[in-house]
Amino acid sequence: MRMKEIFHLKIIxxxxxxxxxxxxxFGVNLIGKENLSGLNRYIIIANHNSHLDILLLFYLLxxxxxxxxxxxxxxxxxxxxxxxxxxxxYLFSPxxxxxxxxxxxxxxxxxxTAKLNEGHNIIIFPEGTRGIxxxxxxxxxxxxxxxxxxxxxRILPVxxxxxxxxxxxxxxxxxxxxxxxxxxxxQIFKESHEKTxxxxxxxxxEFAENESLSRHRRKQKTVKxxxxxxVLGIDGSGKSTLSENLSKxxxxxxxxxLVSDELNFYENGKFKQVQPLIxxxxxxxxxxxxxxxxxxxxxxxxxxTELILRDILLIEIKKWxxxxxxxxxxxxxxxxxxxxxxxxxxxFNEDILLKAIKILSSYExxxxxxxxxxxxxxxxxxxxxxxxxxxxxxxxxxxxxxxxQIAIERIKKxxxxxxxxxxxxxxxxxxxxxxxxxxxxxxxLNIPTYVLAGNDTLENITNxxxxxxxxxx
Amino acid sequence: MINxxxxxxxxxxxxxxxxxxxxxxxxxxxxxxxxxxxSYLNYIWIFFLILVLAETVSFYISCWxxxxxxxxxxxxxxxxxxxxxxxxxxxxxxxxxxPFMMHFVHTDxxxxxxxxxxxxxxxxxxxxxxxxxxxxxxxxxxIGTIDFGLFLxxxxxxxxxxxxxxxxxxxxxxxxxxxxxxxxxxxxNGKVNIMWKKIIIKYVIPIPVTVTITLLVSEWTGIPVxxxxxxxxxxxxxxxxxxxxxxxxxxDLGIVKTNLQPGRGLIIDNIKSMLFTAPIVLHYIRYxxxx
Numbered sequence: 001m002r003m004k005e006i007f008h009l010k011i012i013x014x015x016x017x018x019x020x021x022x023x024x025x026f027g028v029n030l031i032g033k034e035n036l037s038g039l040n041r042y043i044i045i046a047n048h049n050s051h052l053d054i055l056l057l058f059y060l061l062x063x064x065x066x067x068x069x070x071x072x073x074x075x076x077x078x079x080x081x082x083x084x085x086x087x088x089x090y091l092f093s094p095x096x097x098x099x100x101x102x103x104x105x106x107x108x109x110x111x112x113t114a115k116l117n118e119g120h121n122i123i124i125f126p127e128g129t130r131g132i133x134x135x136x137x138x139x140x141x142x143x144x145x146x147x148x149x150x151x152x153x154r155i156l157p158v159x160x161x162x163x164x165x166x167x168x169x170x171x172x173x174x175x176x177x178x179x180x181x182x183x184x185x186x187q188i189f190k191e192s193h194e195k196t197x198x199x200x201x202x203x204x205x206e207f208a209e210n211e212s213l214s215r216h217r218r219k220q221k222t223v224k225x226x227x228x229x230x231v232l233g234i235d236g237s238g239k240s241t242l243s244e245n246l247s248k249x250x251x252x253x254x255x256x257x258l259v260s261d262e263l264n265f266y267e268n269g270k271f272k273q274v275q276p277l278i279x280x281x282x283x284x285x286x287x288x289x290x291x292x293x294x295x296x297x298x299x300x301x302x303x304x305t306e307l308i309l310r311d312i313l314l315i316e317i318k319k320w321x322x323x324x325x326x327x328x329x330x331x332x333x334x335x336x337x338x339x340x341x342x343x344x345x346x347x348f349n350e351d352i353l354l355k356a357i358k359i360l361s362s363y364e365x366x367x368x369x370x371x372x373x374x375x376x377x378x379x380x381x382x383x384x385x386x387x388x389x390x391x392x393x394x395x396x397x398x399x400x401x402x403x404x405q406i407a408i409e410r411i412k413k414x415x416x417x418x419x420x421x422x423x424x425x426x427x428x429x430x431x432x433x434x435x436x437x438x439x440x441x442x443x444x445l446n447i448p449t450y451v452l453a454g455n456d457t458l459e460n461i462t463n464x465x466x467x468x469x470x471x472x473x
Numbered sequence: 474m475i476n477x478x479x480x481x482x483x484x485x486x487x488x489x490x491x492x493x494x495x496x497x498x499x500x501x502x503x504x505x506x507x508x509x510x511x512s513y514l515n516y517i518w519i520f521f522l523i524l525v526l527a528e529t530v531s532f533y534i535s536c537w538x539x540x541x542x543x544x545x546x547x548x549x550x551x552x553x554x555x556x557x558x559x560x561x562x563x564x565x566x567x568x569x570x571x572p573f574m575m576h577f578v579h580t581d582x583x584x585x586x587x588x589x590x591x592x593x594x595x596x597x598x599x600x601x602x603x604x605x606x607x608x609x610x611x612x613x614x615x616i617g618t619i620d621f622g623l624f625l626x627x628x629x630x631x632x633x634x635x636x637x638x639x640x641x642x643x644x645x646x647x648x649x650x651x652x653x654x655x656x657x658x659x660x661x662n663g664k665v666n667i668m669w670k671k672i673i674i675k676y677v678i679p680i681p682v683t684v685t686i687t688l689l690v691s692e693w694t695g696i697p698v699x700x701x702x703x704x705x706x707x708x709x710x711x712x713x714x715x716x717x718x719x720x721x722x723x724x725d726l727g728i729v730k731t732n733l734q735p736g737r738g739l740i741i742d743n744i745k746s747m748l749f750t751a752p753i754v755l756h757y758i759r760y761x762x763x764x
Contacts, residue, residue: 027548029736133558168558175561176544176568178552178736216727218555218614 010091011066014058018091022059025176026052026166030060032183035156037062041119042154042186044069045143047136047204048125049164050171054092056160056179057123070095070115071123072108095122099129109146116150126200133164136208139201144193154186157200159207182207226318228392229469230331232338232434233400234427235419236407237454238461242400243329245462250469254324257317259310261287261329265321277316283309291419296342299420303339304379307332311391325473333360333391334441338433340377342426347376348433354440356380361393363445396472397447398465399438402454404428448472483642483693484528490649491525494518509659512733513652516743520648528641533579539634540575542744544568546626549740553726554622559606560615563598567623570594574627578634586635590628595620625748626741633751636758642693647754650683650705651746654712657682672713679709700761707757708750715749 022028046057054071061069073094079085088094095111098104112122124146126139147155162179184203189196231246233239240260247258251266258264263280265272283306290302311332317323337356341348355373357363359380367373374381383389404427411422421430435451442449450468452461498518501511519542527535551564570590577586599616606612637644658675665671684705691701719741723730728738 027545027552027736029734162552165552165556165558165561168561171558171561173561173565175564176548176551177564178548180736214727214729216553216555216725218611221610 008067011063013091014066015063018055019059022052022055022179026162026174027176027178028056028059029178029180030183031180032185033060035183035185036060039154039156039186041116042121042156043116043143043146043150044121044123044156044158045126045200045204046123046158046160047208048127048130049133049160050130050167050169052163052167052174052179053125053160054123056163056181057158058092060158060181060183061121065121067093068119069121069123072097072112072125074099074129075104112146113149116153122146126197130169133168136201136204139197141193141197143200144189144195144197147189147196148193151190152188154188155200156186157184157203157207158182159184159204159211161208161211180211182211224322226322226324226326227396227473228314228326228328228331228394229396229398230328230334230394231398231400231465232330232334232438233402233454234404234407234430234434235422236409236411236414236427237400237402238410238458239400240329241458242398242461242465243327245458246398246465246469247325247327249462249466250325250327255321257321257323257326259313259317259326259328263313263317265323274321277313277320279309279313279316283313292417293420296420300343304336307336308388308391314392328394331392331394331397333357333393334397334434334437336360336391338430338437341429341433342421343379344377345429350436350440352376353433353436354444357393357437357441357445359384360389360391362390363393393441393445393447395447396469397438397441397449398468399434399449399451400454400461401431401435401451404431406455483645483690487521487528487641487645488525490645491518491521494521510656512739513655513659513743516740517648517652520747521645524637524641524645524648527637532638535637536575536579536634539578539630539637540571543627543630544571546630546740546744547571547622549736549738550622550626550726551619552736553728553738553741554618556615556618557606557611559608560602560619562605563602563615563619566598566601567594567619567627570623571627574631575634578631578638581638583635586631590623590631594623598623629748629752630744632755633747636751636755639758639763640694642690643696643758646687646690646694647708647750648747650679650686650708651712651750653682653686654679654709655716655746658712658716675713676709679712680706683708696758696762700757704754704757708754711750711753712746715746718749719745 044057046053054073057071058066058069071092071094073088073092073096075096075098078088095108095115096104097108116122124143126143127137128140131137143155147153159182160179161182162177165175166177166179167174184207189199191199229246231239231243233242243258243260244264247256247264247266248269250256252269255265255267255272258266262284263276265274286302286306286309290299290306293299293302310328314326314328314332317326334357337353337360340353340356352373355367355371356377359367359373360383374384404424407427408422408424411418421427438449438451441447448468450465452465454461494514494517497511497514501507501515523535523538523542526538547567551567556564570593574586574589577583577589598619602612602616602619633644633647636647654675657679661671661674661678665674684702687696687701687705687708688698691698694701696704723738723742726738726741728742730742733739733742
């Protein structure tokens with residue numbers, strides 16, 4: 001009976017074909033293999049970088065357990081050529097799961113339960129998918145849930161390194177590079193699933209850190225980073241005054257550039273004279289044109305141009321004057337995104353907002369070309385075609401939250417000619433859009449954001465803004 | 474019968490050394506004790522295995538043996554250095570130059586063998602990197618890193634292969650003398666700490682042994698006595714130079730001497746003294762003996 005178990009075709013393929021191939025072509029180093037000896041029923045968790053990971057994890061199994069181990073795999077990756085699907089199914093007998101489908105997730109969970117009850121082993125990549133090479137993504141909570149469900153089953157954390165270089169996500173041809181597998185001691189978790197997930201992630205991170213400490217590293221170029229603070233707010237909220245005060249105070253021990261209606265520089269708390277830029281002059285002309293626009297439609301293009309010019313100005317400031325800090329009176333990127341509410345209110349929601357910010361700042365390439373957002377908001381695709389989607393994301397955002405009525409009163413007091421959008425209805429819409437924008441960038445892009453109540457005195461507002469900026473910089 | 478035996482003495486000696494090294498390897502596996510000497514002798518065993526294969530089976534197979542050895546060493550080097558993901562095609566091209574090189578060794582096409590890597594590979598690799606590379610930053614570093622590894626771990630080992638094409642006995646003599654120098658330097662390493670004393674001792678002590686070896690086998694290798702003595706004097710010096718150079722950048726590569734593992738510097742550390750000696754000895758022999 002035992003002999004029959006060993007002489008199964010699947011085990012023979014693993015032992016004679018796959019393992020020597022991996023060993024000779026790539027080379028494998030197992031560190032801490034003793035942690036695996038004598039174990040019978042366990043869950044292996046590992047970081048996921050490449051398709052080779054699964055082969056490596058099967059490399060480490062004792063041959064008796066090859067047939068008793070099931071990785072959890074996404075079906076859409078392997079289902080296309082049918083022969084591949086069959087091959088993977090035969091060699092690894094995975095538990096299939098369809099991504100983003102709750103029904104299939106529940107099915108997968110019940111299958112995992114069944115397999116574990118049979119005394120089989122499970123391999124899980126808690127990151128969910130192959131990420132950026134060499135970086136560990138946040139773990140999904142599924143592993144914690146399984147651990148909670150089976151409090152007596154041991155979990156083996158395994159760190160795989162080398163596969164991110166030998167066959168990364170975009171790679172087609174594997175390149176022979178030595179792989180290292182660090183096998184941590186098996187552990188039992190009896191905490192809540194969030195805590196378990198977090199602990200496991202920490203363990204893998206520690207392995208990764210130890211591994212990278214010993215590795216040869218090329219020297220990184222050190223470039224002076226210029227931080228940008230964006231002050232957001234509807235018209236008449238006093239953001240221009242706030243940003244001016246802010247730049248005066250923050251320039252005490254550094255140099256600060258202020259991009260408001262005019263371009264100013266401050267050093268040691270004082271105004272500093274600099275040579276003006278041509279872009280600045282063009283921006284002023286376009287800005288004046290926008291302010292005199294008679295309808296929203298006529299206002300759109302000049303305002304868009306002004307905002308983009310403002311962004312180009314930011315790049316030019318960084319290029320020519322390299323101050324330590326740039327304070328923006330309204331960030332071009334965030335203003336552009338928030339202003340969508342005036343033109344495309346029917347599409348405006350948080351998802352669209354995040355997508356728009358990501359597209360405009362080229363934050364990541366995760367958004368496909370045929371995404372519906374390009375159809376709904378044709379301006380985005382136009383900007384993308386023009387190559388103007390490299391707007392700067394600010395490092396810090398301060399939002400001055402003022403009631404629209406107060407803002408309108410302030411605008412009236414100024415005595416200037418009112419712009420088209422400066423009505424109570426439109427300003428309240430804009431305010432809502434800015435609040436949403438702040439929420440989105442704080443939650444999804446991890447940019448520190450501070451919401452200031454605008455009905456306080458100017459002194460208090462300035463003080464708290466300075467405090468926030470100093471603590472975050 | 475005796476005549477036959479006498480005619481085959483070189484082969485018998487070679488196989489004898491091979492069996493001795495195999496025994497040491499088997500004993501070390503059985504006793505499960507790890508020491509620097511044993512792991513070093515295991516790598517010397519690989520060299521002798523390739524030589525025995527060349528003499529008893531065919532040179533073709535031994536040629537691929539050299540190729541596989543340089544592939545393993547190069548793979549270890551590429552695993553250690555920090556290359557960008559964009560350089561993967563260049564790395565692949567570096568690996569692919571091994572079969573070309575070994576083919577030219579096998580067909581005795583000396584000119585092609587000597588220019589494959591310094592001309593073609595060194596030109597093709599930057600071109601490929603320029604094709605796949607997205608950003609220019611770090612490109613010079615990557616190209617230099619790949620070229621250096623290719624030169625050291627393929628070109629220099631290729632010279633050993635070419636020497637074994639000329640004569641197995643010469644290669645055997647070279648590997649044996651290098652092994653003697655290395656083992657003596659392993660013995661000395663912990664005991665003498667002053668740099669110049671260490672170098673002198675490492676050079677002086679092996680000389681009687683190496684000169685004896687080169688003189689003893691001079692009849693089999695066909696090297697005249699005077700050149701045998703010269704080689705016996707030269708090889709320990711080259712071993713010291715090679716060892717010193719490679720130890721110098723070992724720690725930069727992330728090789729920890731106390732924790733050598735395959736894939737983390739074990740192969741490079743064990744064959745480092747061959748790398749400098751092989752090309753120079755080959756060209757010495759080609760200049761003075763074959764021309």
